[in-house]
Amino acid sequence: MDSVRESLIVTESLKKDYVEGGVVVPAVRGIDLRIDPGEFTAIVGPSGSGKTTFLNLISGLDSPTEGKVWLRDHLISDLSGSELSDVRRDHIGFIFQAYNLIPVLTVKENIEYIMLLQGVPDRERAARVAAILKEIGMEGFERRFPPKISGGQQQRVAIARAMVSRPELILADEPTANLDSETGAELLDMMHDLNHRLGMTFLFSTHDKMVMERADRVITLHDGRVAEDEWRVPH
Amino acid sequence: MFTFKLAWRNLFRNKRRSIIAGVAIGTGLAAMIFTDALIEGMRGQLIRSATAAYLGEGQIHRQGFRLTQEPALTINDLATVRASLEKDPSVEAFAERAEGFGMITSPTDVSSVMVVGVEPDKERILSRVDDNIGQGTYFAGSGERDLVIGSDLADILGAALGDRVVLTVSQAGSGELAQDMFRISGIYRFGVKEMDGGFAFVRLAKAQEMLGVEGGVHEIALKFKDIEFATEKDNPFWAKYSTGGNEAVSWAAVLPQLRDVMGLFWVSLAIMAVILFGIVAFGIINTLFMSLYERMFEFGVLRAVGTRPSGVRRLIVFEAGALAILSIAIGAALGLAATLLVAKTGINYNGIEFAGTAFYEPLYPILQVRQFVVYPLSTLLFTLLVGLYPAGFAARMKVADALRKSL
Numbered sequence: 001m002d003s004v005r006e007s008l009i010v011t012e013s014l015k016k017d018y019v020e021g022g023v024v025v026p027a028v029r030g031i032d033l034r035i036d037p038g039e040f041t042a043i044v045g046p047s048g049s050g051k052t053t054f055l056n057l058i059s060g061l062d063s064p065t066e067g068k069v070w071l072r073d074h075l076i077s078d079l080s081g082s083e084l085s086d087v088r089r090d091h092i093g094f095i096f097q098a099y100n101l102i103p104v105l106t107v108k109e110n111i112e113y114i115m116l117l118q119g120v121p122d123r124e125r126a127a128r129v130a131a132i133l134k135e136i137g138m139e140g141f142e143r144r145f146p147p148k149i150s151g152g153q154q155q156r157v158a159i160a161r162a163m164v165s166r167p168e169l170i171l172a173d174e175p176t177a178n179l180d181s182e183t184g185a186e187l188l189d190m191m192h193d194l195n196h197r198l199g200m201t202f203l204f205s206t207h208d209k210m211v212m213e214r215a216d217r218v219i220t221l222h223d224g225r226v227a228e229d230e231w232r233v234p235h
Numbered sequence: 236m237f238t239f240k241l242a243w244r245n246l247f248r249n250k251r252r253s254i255i256a257g258v259a260i261g262t263g264l265a266a267m268i269f270t271d272a273l274i275e276g277m278r279g280q281l282i283r284s285a286t287a288a289y290l291g292e293g294q295i296h297r298q299g300f301r302l303t304q305e306p307a308l309t310i311n312d313l314a315t316v317r318a319s320l321e322k323d324p325s326v327e328a329f330a331e332r333a334e335g336f337g338m339i340t341s342p343t344d345v346s347s348v349m350v351v352g353v354e355p356d357k358e359r360i361l362s363r364v365d366d367n368i369g370q371g372t373y374f375a376g377s378g379e380r381d382l383v384i385g386s387d388l389a390d391i392l393g394a395a396l397g398d399r400v401v402l403t404v405s406q407a408g409s410g411e412l413a414q415d416m417f418r419i420s421g422i423y424r425f426g427v428k429e430m431d432g433g434f435a436f437v438r439l440a441k442a443q444e445m446l447g448v449e450g451g452v453h454e455i456a457l458k459f460k461d462i463e464f465a466t467e468k469d470n471p472f473w474a475k476y477s478t479g480g481n482e483a484v485s486w487a488a489v490l491p492q493l494r495d496v497m498g499l500f501w502v503s504l505a506i507m508a509v510i511l512f513g514i515v516a517f518g519i520i521n522t523l524f525m526s527l528y529e530r531m532f533e534f535g536v537l538r539a540v541g542t543r544p545s546g547v548r549r550l551i552v553f554e555a556g557a558l559a560i561l562s563i564a565i566g567a568a569l570g571l572a573a574t575l576l577v578a579k580t581g582i583n584y585n586g587i588e589f590a591g592t593a594f595y596e597p598l599y600p601i602l603q604v605r606q607f608v609v610y611p612l613s614t615l616l617f618t619l620l621v622g623l624y625p626a627g628f629a630a631r632m633k634v635a636d637a638l639r640k641s642l
Binding site for chain 2: 056059061062081082085086088089090093094096100102103104105109113114116117118161
């Protein structure tokens, strides 16, 4: 288990079946993977290959039919709903394809939401929000509401929200899919930079070649299995 | 605080729907406030009508008299009681009466009546017989054979103003019959059958003479400075005058059916509340579920980033609370406006008999602070309670299902 502790994520024989119309549909058919701290990894594959299900399973958003998932020392597959919430709050940041900021909260409030859940004191929260806004180049946007800023800006805020609580792992679902290529590239560079500087682990689900090109490791899923696991940089 | 801010803002994401829901719930609340105010007005009106007509707000008798109407049961130690009442700061006025069952006979017909001997000057303050005189006068001058009866009794007897009739009563102690002739000097009309057909008023001294209770009285009718004083069950006044073989009772004991009707009003209001709040409950659930389904993905995001199921439950309950606050503001304003409007014009029930009495003036709803505390608070608590159902649903949903279109 020591090796488990060294890895950030470990999955063992991970399987997930869905029942649709009385028919069992296997979405993930036994994945054994290790994701180490600091990786910048893309999970790719055609639609229906199990990318989304895999990310749902490792983040505890869904429960496996068989197999185990560890996030550090937490056996994700055995935790209760509230425990999973706490693990996600403290260890995982999410970046969604459609940004998914809370529209009735300002930029500042969206970013500080997770810190509020964590009970971070007011002053520290304010300092961290200010710092991250500076980091993503959105100073002065604190009081704006998401519908009043552009898609690229919303995704920056979503990245800030995911990172401000300093999670070890950031799961990003098609983060560039709704952005033009220039904005997408800019955000990817920003995430890559944060990965290098802060050592945060990024795990992307993507079809985007730009993401694949920047990834240190590309895991290809096919029919719910790992078809290829390619390192682009020495590890 | 943050959760409430989020809930409050969520409420206004779909302004039209929230306002419609708020108006629906608020209308229920306004109906409760208005009905309560109306019942409060009716309660006061009925008590005033019943007590001011003839009964008085309280009465003193010899123990047993109310049950037997035995002429011999006159009030004990009348002089002391009278002196005490004259000094009592809570008593505005009182009038002494001698009464007994009797017969009234005209040349054409006969009827049983309650013969009541009154002190006209004092009785003018205590009862409304004088106000309701339709023909003749209420003991004008000093004619000791003046008789005042109701219009129904006059009809039964086929008698008119100025006609002569004979009263027959049973005397105290001996039971001997005493008869005397009277002239109808006044005819009143209350609109209440018992009053208009069952009483014959004569002067007190004449009644005492006929009943054989010289100097004695059977009843002292009381008017207090504050009518609510008479409704207080534990008022020491009743105990103070319920000594020496006498008993002092409030109007509620003399006219128990009126007290029961009051109780029924509140039961009716409670039933109305159950029905209204039942309808409102479905409205709240519908509104919250519509809002929840529209934002299912958003709840998925909240759960994904670390909000516990209890946090989602709290958010929905707070949204229900925010809806309640909006509804209370609308309902209180509507209730206040409707009540003030009707309080200005009143509802005219004049002359309508109800629970043994009749309305003599328009019915005015009465606003009380309680109506703007109890019902709004009930609305808030009820809405929060009802909100637990969609809140529980939201808290139990699978995050992956909510996020199906994303991660």
